[in-house]
Amino acid sequence: MHALIENRYGVTYHPTYFARKLRSLGMHYAKPRPMDPRSPDDAEEVFAERLSQALGEDEASDEEDPVILGFFR
Template sequence: MTGQEQIAIVKHVPFSVLKKRIKHHKGLPEVLPRLLFIRLRYKGMSVVKAADAVGVSGQTGYNWQERWNADSFEGLVPRYAGGHPSKLTDEQKAELLELLQEQDHWTTVEAQRLIQSHFGIDYSQDQVRRILKSFGMHYGKPYPRDHRRPGDAEKILKKKCRA
């Protein structure tokens, strides 16, 4: 079957309408390469060559064409999945936020150990960073602390400045 397409492209709209949609595209940026792929398929290019021309794998090209054939323009809009559910429940996250507010400064490792000891859940440091960021916490470079500094350094400084 050399040179013969196994799955034909369904021409839902005329080529001129497709060109206008590409030229005046204002939707999701992920849709534009898909429209360009469909235009190449309208011109008679094979699925694999058209997919290669827009920088995706042949399998992705077949997936895009299948969705185009079934749903026209709507089929090219990405369908994002929700991702893996969190190991911590919403109640546990609220409890974690309360625990984190008991102390001013946390390192990622300290927060990771807190989650492990309190909830029994192992998270990577990267995931702990994402959780902390979702709480509105931000990374900050630690302020250097001199081990020789007296506990009442501010009071001593004020006394010396007055004298």
């Protein structure tokens, strides 16, 4: 964000002031992480297991229509 503002508008802000300015606008300053460091090593396996349990895929089902699941931001 700092580089974008500097390149586009030719101004620089101190990181503390920049974070304060974002908060005043209702935004938050955070560094992106490729993975949550608190997540377990087998997080994808746990997710797949819980999802199949939630959808009832462990039990036999007479339904022929598939379940479609979507996520929105």
